[in-house]
Every structure is written in C-alpha cells, then in structure tokens.
C-alpha cells in the first residue's frame with residue numbers, strides 16, 4: 003500500500019540569482035513505506051533536495067506538497083513539518099548542538115517539547131542502538147570522525163520521526179556500523195517510517211533500495227528500478243556514477259555462460275546461488291525473539307543445534323547476545339543465506355519485527371534457484 | 381636493517397595525561413614501496429597513528445623510526461618529517477590554508493623554505509598530477525567537494541613525500557571521483573612512493589592493498605596479507621570489520637566445488653573468470669598503449685590499426701592527452717579492470733596508459749595468465 007508523502011512539482015531552486023539553479027524543474031514523488039535511494043555525483047543537489055523537503059530552502063518556482071498540501075513556511079508550519087521529518091546531515095560537525103554526547107542526542111526531542119523522562123529513555127536506546135553508550139558523557143570534540151557520525155544518527159533516531167532522511171549515513175562509519183545503520187533503516191521502515199538514503203556507496207544501496215531517484219545536472223534523471231538504470235552504462239557514467247559490482251559481475255558471467263542477466267542478484271547470497279547452482283541447500287532456522295528472552299532462548303536452542311553457525315539480526319537481539327559466541331553479528335541474513343547456498347544449516351536469531359523482512363529475502367533468493375527453507379524453531 | 385620504511389616500537393599515546401591510551405605499546409611497520417591499508421573500527425586509533433607517523437604528535441613512550449633512524453622532534457626534524465610523510469586528511473575543508481588554489485598548493489613547499497622557482501615548479505607538477513591545472517587561479521570557495529579534495533591532494537604532492545598517507549580518501553566522494561583519487565595514488569606508488577591508506581570500504585581495500593595492518597584495543601592485532609586475517613572470523617568481528625564480498629563469494633563457490641579456494645581473487649574480473657564457463661582459448665587481446673601528454677591519440681591508434689575497439693584510460697598523461705581530443709572513451713575509470721573484463725568476454729580492448737603505469741596495467745592480466753584460467757595476450761604499444 004503506497005501513499006504519496008512528498009510531491010515536488012516543477013521545483014526550481016538556486017542558492018542565489020547569479021548561479022545556475024541546483025534544482026531546475028524537479029518533479030518527483032516520494033512514496034511512503036518504500037526504501038528510497040537518492041543518487042547523484044558530488045554537487046548534483048542531493049543535500050539541496052533534502053533541505054527543500056524540510057522547508058529550509060523555499061523554491062523560487064514550483065511547489066512542494068507534503069501529505070497533499072503545500073508546505074506551510076510559517077514558523078508553526080515548519081515546526082510541525084520538522085517534527086515529522088528528521089535529517090542526518092552528511093557532515094556530522096554541522097549537526098552538533100551541545101558539547102556532551104548525551105545532551106546532543108537529547109537536543110532534538112527536547113526541542114519538540116517531549117518530556118524529560120521520555121527523552122532520557124529515547125536517548126539511552128538511541129545510544130545503545132549506535133553502540134556508543136560508553137561515550138555518553140564524553141565531549142564531542144574528543145571523538146573520532148566515525149564516532150561523531152554515530153552521535154548524529156543517534157540524534158535523529160531519538161526524534162522518532164515519521165520520515166527519516168539520511169545524507170551519506172555510512173560515510174566514515176566502520177563496516178559493522180554501516181551494516182547496523184542499514185538494519186536500523188529497515189527496522190524504521192517496518193515500523194512505518196519512510197526512509198530516504200543518499201549515498202555514494204552504490205553497492206550498499208543497490209542491495210537495499212526499492213526505488214532509486216537519480217539526480218543529474220539540475221534534473222531528475224531517473225526514477226525507478228535500479229536494474230533499469232544501470233542497464234545504460236553511458237547514462238550511468240554521465241551521472242557521475244558507476245555500476246555496482248554485483249551488477250557488473252552478473253552481466254559478465256551471464257553473458258559468458260549464455261544465461262539470462264535477469265533475475266539480477268543484489269547480494270552475495272543471490273549471486274552465489276545464481277552461478278554456484280547448488281544441488282542441495284541448507285535450512286535457516288529462524289528464531290524471532292524479544293530481547294529479554296534472547297539469551298535463554300539462545301542457550302536452549304543451541305543445545306539442540308550444537309555446532310551450527312549462528313547469526314543475529316537487529317540491534318536488540320544483538321545487544322542481548324553480546325556475550326554469546328555468535329558467528330555472524332552483522333549482515334547475518336546474507337551470511338546465513340550464503341551458508342545455506344553451501345548446503346549448511348544455520349540458526350538466525352532476530353528481533354521479531356524483522357520476521358517479514360527475513361521471509362521476503364528468502365523468497366527473493368528462491369528466484370535464483372536456491373529454495374532455502376526458513377524454519378521457525380519452536 | 382629491514383625493508384620497513386616507517387616503524388613504531390612500543391609506542392604509547394594518549395590525548396591527555398589521564399586520558400585512555402589510544403595507542404598502547406603499539407608495534408607496527410610499514411614496508412617500503414608497497415600499498416598498506418590500516419584497518420580498524422571507529423575510534424580504533426587510525427587517525428591518531430597517522431599523526432604519530434609524521435611527527436604531528438609525539439608518543440608518551442616508545443619510538444618511531446623512519447628509514448631506521450629514530451624520529452627527531454626538534455623544529456627542523458618535524459618540518460622534515462612532514463615533507464617526507466604527508467597526510468591527506470579526511471575532511472578537505474580542514475586542510476585548506478589559503479583562499480586561492482595555487483597559493484594553497486604552494487603553502488607546504490613555501491613552509492619548507494624552498495627557492496621560489498622550485499615552489500613554482502612543484503605547484504605546477506602537483507596540479508597537473510591531480511588534473512586541476514585549469515583551476516590554478518580559482519578561489520577555493522568556488523570549488524566542489526571533490527575538487528577541493530583534489531586540491532588538498534595536490535598540496536600533499538607538492539611536498540614530494542616519500543610516504544603518502546590517506547585517511548579515508550574516498551569517504552564522501554562520488555564513485556567516479558573516488559576512482560580518480562585512487563588512480564592518482566596508484567600513479568605515485570608506481571613512481572616509488574610508499575602509500576598508506578585507512579578506509580572503511582572493505583571491498584576497495586581488498587582489491588587495493590598489498591598488505592593490511594589491523595588496529596584493535598590500542599594494539600596492532602594483525603600484520604600481513606589479508607587472507608589469514610579474514611580466515612579468523614572472531615578476530616575480524618572483534619576488530620569491528622567484515623569480510624570483503626569477493627572473499628566471501630569465492631569461499632562459497634569453492635565450498636560448492638565450482639572452483640578452488642586459491643588463488644584468491646581480489647577483483648570482480650578475477651572472481652568472474654574463476655566461475656565462468658568460458659573455455660580458456662577465446663579471450664581478447666589487451667593493447668596497452670603508452671601515451672605521453674603530447675601524444676596525438678587518434679593518429680597513434682590509426683597507425684597501429686587499433687581503431688574501433690573499446691578504450692580504457694589509465695594515468696595522468698593519458699588523461700591529459702585525451703582531453704586535447706574530442707575522442708570518446710568507454711572506460712574513464714578503473715581502466716585496466718574494465719579492459720580485462722572486455723577481454724574475458726572475447727573482445728579486444730585498448731588501454732591508453734601513462735608510461736609510468738604500464739607495468740601495473742600489464743600485471744593486471746597476471747592473475748588470469750599465471751593461474752591457468754586462460755591467456756589474455758597483452759601487447760604493449
């Protein structure tokens with residue numbers, strides 16, 4: 003069920019009258035509930051677009067509709083808009099409001115007028131989700147680049163927005179933290195939040211996005227399915243982008259082996275399923291479990307499944323099982339699926355909310371000839 | 381004594397007297413002439429280590445050796461270290477010293493008290509190397525993020541360092557610009573510069589690095605080629621890292637009996653050739669064409685009978701020569717890899733190549749030719 007969230011109608015915006023407009027007649031619809039990637043070269047206007055969605059920039063021409071009505075640029079109107087829409091800026095230093103980490107994360111929600119106890123709970127959770135609780139009382143200037151980025155993301159999480167816009171969320175984050183941000187993005191989506199991500203990490207968004215909006219030279223160059231966009235190398239090149247590596251390899255090997263390029267694998271497990279042609283696939287034993295029960299559940303399940311590889315998916319289960327010897331702590335769905343392609347069984351523990359997501363990914367893998375079994379463990 | 385150019389011995393460092401030890405009796409060595417990647421989670425101490433390697437920060441205890449001599453922290457010693465070991469910081473805005481491009485690039489050499497002519501020569505050479513000659517007189521404020529990154533890189537190059545350190549050079553850059561920066565580093569490495577990079581892009585590092593060093597809990601927990609490290613999932617996990625996707629997929633294909641585990645592929649084309657069904661005889665020819673910055677490319681290609689083939693480009697002189705023509709190029713980025721991919725699909729290809737990069741370009745076929753996956757004929761023109 004798609005709903006129209008934002009609509010840009012022929013929007014033109016220039017930072018000042020003497021320079022060419024960054025947005026030169028943008029028409030674009032952003033639908034609720036879809037994983038939306040915004041792509042484009044440095045300077046293509048991604049950040050400007052985001053500022054337009056939050057009413058920071060007001061177009062000189064055209065209009066922006068939010069939930070069907072034009073953005074109200076009065077003080078109250080913008081306050082309402084910004085309580086719905088949170089933005090993680092590309093450069094965390096532009097988003098730092100307070101000197102201590104926990105104060106900084108609390109700044110947004112306090113500004114929305116949320117009461118202190120609630121804010122405290124949100125801050126604690128957001129810090130834990132970004133795994134920076136131990137820095138809560140540290141001054142921000144003393145953190146490394148990636149640690150500051152995590153603080154900025156925690157700040158946006160604590161706002162509990164309806165729409166989460168993330169500008170380069172994974173730049174500067176270490177590999178595990180990047181995967182974790184993508185997990186959190188998925189969790190937000192499952193909770194009904196619409197997530198927009200702009201990033202230069204084409205391999206990462208290629209896996210994630212349902213819809214890709216590509217900006218180029220002041221225009222919306224493309225909206226739709228990434229595989230369609232990447233099928234035209236000249237256009238990709240002209241947009242300052244490159245082809246995702248899985249896409250490129252699939253094209254090469256399919257051509258040589260005389261196979262259809264479609265279906266297009268988007269992840270390692272899908273790629274290996276397509277070209278490894280496994281004769282026998284393994285089972286992924288699924289254990290959706292709440293945080294409070296996770297440790298006990300793990301111990302009892304693993305008594306029966308001794309020796310099997312395990313994975314965790316979701317921040318809460320990961321936290322609950324931090325002391326256990328879990329083989330795949332990040333990117334676990336793909337890792338367990340890879341094992342299944344190899345014919346091995348694995349056990350996947352996850353926050354219950356991810357259940358649909360796990361099933362959906364398993365179904366997608368089926369299209370590549372690997373009908374893995376996802377079996378719920380009693 | 382060894383082939384290490386930079387070495388730390390039990391180096392301990394904290395940002396304040398009572399603060400936590402960011403580096404704790406760390407031993408690390410950087411081999412001369414190679415490409416070494418420093419890996420580690422956020423806050424592992426990569427940037428801090430870099431500041432210690434070029435004498436920006438002095439360790440509380442332990443020693444840093446450059447070319448087997450202990451580092452001197454006298455004023456002149458520090459100036460010397462900073463010209464020998466140059467750092468490209470992550471955020472270009474932090475490294476901009478002057479309002480105009482040429483002034484900014486000249487800043488380092490001027491601080492080294494070099495004669496005026498030499499400064500001028502270096503500025504010109506450095507701007508050429510990053511492809512920004514045309515912007516000499518531009519105000520930095522007017523440049524895009526990627527252009528600023530290139531100007532800061534020029535400033536680093538103008539120091540003519542023996543060691544180039546790049547702290548997350550590709551973060552925030554679009555994919556094409558990221559490749560440009562990496563190609564410039566490759567070019568320097570071809571001319572003998574030792575290159576050190578930190579990056580969170582696991583796949584990029586895996587295709588780039590000769591060696592890796594992994595930092596965790598204030599120590600260097602791994603030194604060597606990547607594979608033994610990635611074999612140890614507990615260590616990988618503890619260090620905040622993930623396995624490269626090419627490495628993971630190769631392992632799965634090997635477990636499925638689709639290919640042998642070794643040799644380990646590091647690039648897409650290497651993995652592709654391992655798993656594709658093509659018989660080994662019908663690969664295309666890769667023509668590596670040496671191009672100076674004054675070469676007339678269309679004329680050269682015509683005289684060699686190489687017209688109409690897919691063309692890749694590699695190295696600064698080739699880019700400069702190409703910019704003087706209207707000629708279209710198929711692969712502006714990652715030239716060698718893309719030309720190899722064409723050859724694997726049975727087509728011939730042309731790589732316009734800076735003479736200094738020819739060995740690198742030619743060696744990109746080694747994986748295929750040296751391991752029995754077939755033969756790509758490489759012709760140097």
Ligand SMILES: Nc1ncnc2c1ncn2[C@@H]1O[C@H](COP(=O)(O)OP(=O)(O)OP(=O)(O)O)[C@@H](O)[C@H]1O
Nearest residue numbers: 144145146147148149395422423424425426427428
């Ligand atoms: N100026 C400073 N004052 C005090 N502590 C600092 C300072 N800069 C960094 N630190 C601390 O030193 C540790 C190492 O930081 P460093 O910047 O070297 O990490 P890094 O490996 O480069 O991380 P990243 O991947 O996030 O860039 C971190 O715990 C950080 O909080």
Ligand SMILES: [Mg+2]
Nearest residue numbers: 146147426427
């Ligand atoms: Mg750093």
